[in-house]
Structure formats: C-alpha cells, structure tokens
C-alpha cells in the first residue's frame with residue numbers, strides 16, 4: 001500500500017470532521033480569527049484522554065489580547081471545521097454531523113491560567129427532544145451563544161467545549177473539543193465565581209455515563225458529564241452532580257441577539273497558525289453503527305484495488321461519494337477512511 005497511502009490520507013483529510021473555537025462575535029461583529037482566542041496546539045484534532053492537560057485549554061497559550069464584554073450580556077463563540085476556516089464547499093463545516101454530543105461552556109478567573117479546580121460551568125446543551133447540543137450548534141453555523149452571569153468585573157477565561165460521541169461506545173473513543181477565549185468583563189456585576197470549581201483534567205471519567213455511551217441504541221435520555229450549571233449566585237458549586245437532560249436544561253436555546261454594546265480591546269493579535277491535520281492513525285474501528293453493512297471502504301460500490309492509477313482513484317472516489325451507504329458510513333465512521 002506504499003503508493004496508495006498518500007491518496008488515502010488526502011481523502012481522509014477531506015472527511016475528518018473535527019472543529020475548533022476560532023473567534024468571538026460580540027454585538028454581532030466577529031472580532032477576528034484567534035483574536036483573544038487561544039490557538040490549540042494540535043490543530044483541530046480531538047482529545048481522547050480525559051486527564052490530558054489539553055483538557056484545560058486545548059494546549060493553547062495565553063496571549064495578552066482580550067475582548068470586552070459587559071457582565072450579564074451575551075457572548076458568541078464561533079467555531080469552524082478547519083483552522084483557518086474554509087467555509088465554502090466544506091460539507092463538514094462547522095463539524096461533521098456525525099459528531100453528536102453535548103455542548104458546554106465553562107468560565108474561570110484568568111489569573112489561574114485555567115489550572116486546578118477553578119472552572120465553573122455556565123451553560124450546557126445535552127440531548128433534548130431527540131436533538132443534541134451539536135445538532136443545535138450546526139443549526140447555528142458553529143456559533144455558541146451564552147449569557148454571562150452577572151460577574152464582578154475582571155479578566156476571565158471562557159472555555160466552550162463539545163464532545164463527539166459517534167464512537168463513544170468504545171471506552172476512550174469519545175472526542176473532546178475545547179478552546180479558551182480571553183475576556184474582560186466590565187460593568188458593576190456582583191457575582192463572584194464559586195471558590196471551589198472544577199479541575200478540567202478531573203472533570204470527566206472515561207466511564208462516565210455521558211462519555212462511555214452508545215448513542216445508536218434508542219437513547220431516551222442523556223447524562224451530561226461534569227458539574228451542574230452554576231446558578232450564577234451561590235458561592236459553592238456542586239462539582240460532582242451531573243445533570244440528566246431528558247427535559248430541557250437551563251438556557252438550552254442559545255439567543256442570537258447580542259444587545260449590549262461591547263468593544264474589542266486590542267493589545268495584541270494572536271496569530272492563526274494552526275494547520276489542520278489528519279487525526280492520529282487508529283488501526284481498528286469498533287463502533288457499532290445502526291447500518292451494519294457500512295464498513296466505510298466503498299461497500300455498495302466499487303472497491304479500490306491494491307495498486308491503482310490516479311484516474312482509477314478519482315473514479316473510485318466518485319463512486320464512493322455517490323453511494324449513499326458509503327456516505328452514511330463516512331458520517332458514522334469519520335475515521336474509517338484513515339490509516
């Protein structure tokens with residue numbers, strides 16, 4: 001397969017549907033790519049080890065730029081499949097639709113650098129009436145909008161996160177995506193974050209019911225992992241109580257209007273240098289999807305021979321793309337085409 005590897009990897013790059021947090025939208029205005037948004041260290045690839053230090057800010061490094069937001073106002077965090085965004089003709093923008101799972105947002109005092117038990121959950125959207133947080137995220141074109149608590153003025157890190165559960169019936173295969181943004185909260189808010197929060201390297205376990213879960217078996221409810229959403233007032237958060245969302249959860253419907261007037265404060269512009277790359281190679285694909293015949297390797301259409309010409313490869317790719325079963329297989333198994 002020496003001669004084919006490059007082609008297969010190229011094809012895998014087209015279908016690996018990951019995502020990253022890339023910009024703030026304040027008052028309807030995009031503040032610029034990676035302005036006050038830390039650039040992840042590993043492109044758009046997911047984290048699979050829930051104890052990884054990348055669970056804090058996706059390996060990003062703090063920069064001195066911030067966006068200003070008024071306490072109690074709404075903040076929108078924009079994600080894209082590729083980094084930098086390739087929005088036109090990218091069917092996996094902002095994330096592959098196979099990546100069903102919850103969307104959550106945490107906040108911490110910026111002085112902590114996000115390290116330790118310092119994070120407070122302020123938003124979550126799990127699984128409500130058959131819709132996942134990620135489904136709503138796709139409907140909103142990759143925008144996650146939250147109303148900030150009435151926080152005391154100061155510097156904070158805000159950390160949106162989502163989990164791709166499409167392979168999560170295998171332990172260690174859930175895909176975690178997070179990113180950290182740097183905000184300066186203004187105004188005369190009075191709510192201080194709870195003194196003890198959540199350590200993001202200990203927030204989840206690989207066996208949490210919301211992390212090790214088969215989403216293809218007629219799920220009727222889903223337990224969002226991590227702490228409960230803070231009520232915005234109490235000084236004590238409850239870091240160990242996960243929320244089950246059969247019923248709608250608080251602020252599950254993101255509002256789209258950012259009414260407060262807020263301006264971006266520029267002291268530096270973060271560089272957007274992360275290059276998307278293929279997900280690390282995994283030799284086995286164990287997820288049982290609803291369509292048992294979907295193997296991802298062109299079932300229902302032509303098979304690619306061991307060696308082939310570019311023309312053969314292109315025509316194979318066309319038959320594969322045109323086959324609905326193969327397309328479904330790709331959606332359900334985005335890594336099935338990778339080596």
Ligand SMILES: [Cu+2]
Pocket residue numbers: 016017018019046096099164175334
């Ligand atoms: Cu992905």
